[in-house]
Amino acid sequence: MTWIKVLSQTDLPAGSRQLVKAGGRDVLLVHHNGHIYAIANRCPHLGASLARGELTGDNAIVCPRHRSAFDLETGDVKAWSPWPPAFGRMLGAVRREQALSVYPIKVEDGEIWIHIGDVYEPGQSAAG
Numbered sequence: 421m422t423w424i425k426v427l428s429q430t431d432l433p434a435g436s437r438q439l440v441k442a443g444g445r446d447v448l449l450v451h452h453n454g455h456i457y458a459i460a461n462r463c464p465h466l467g468a469s470l471a472r473g474e475l476t477g478d479n480a481i482v483c484p485r486h487r488s489a490f491d492l493e494t495g496d497v498k499a500w501s502p503w504p505p506a507f508g509r510m511l512g513a514v515r516r517e518q519a520l521s522v523y524p525i526k527v528e529d530g531e532i533w534i535h536i537g538d539v540y541e542p543g544q545s546a547a548g
């Protein structure tokens with residue numbers, strides 16, 4: 421698949437986030453710590469929206485439901501269903517630990533583009 425233009429850069433000021441559709445997928449754009457990230461708006465644990473997820477100083481997003489945390493750049497799991505205590509671990513066992521899908525982005529002439537075809541899926545190298 422080719423690059424898809426999703427948003428004007430002016431519509432994503434520092435510290436903001438925006439939900440967009442790209443290639444039929446719900447993608448969350450996050451402008452955090454001076455970088456723009458594009459991630460799937462679906463937690464790999466049990467599918468919650470990450471649109472209101474907390475952003476951390478080490479570039480992670482925390483799912484608001486059971487607080488799984490994912491690296492914004494790689495999608496790697498930093499925490500898997502730690503909430504609520506004890507019960508969260510049981511919920512974590514419902515689904516095997518899985519990285520968050522992240523999408524390459526580029527900014528050209530003030531427009532943000534996403535490359536949907538290069539999703540980093542679990543067990544797949546970045547080169548695909």
Ligand code: FES
Binds near residue numbers: 464486
């Ligand atoms: S749905 Fe996101 S951590 Fe459970």
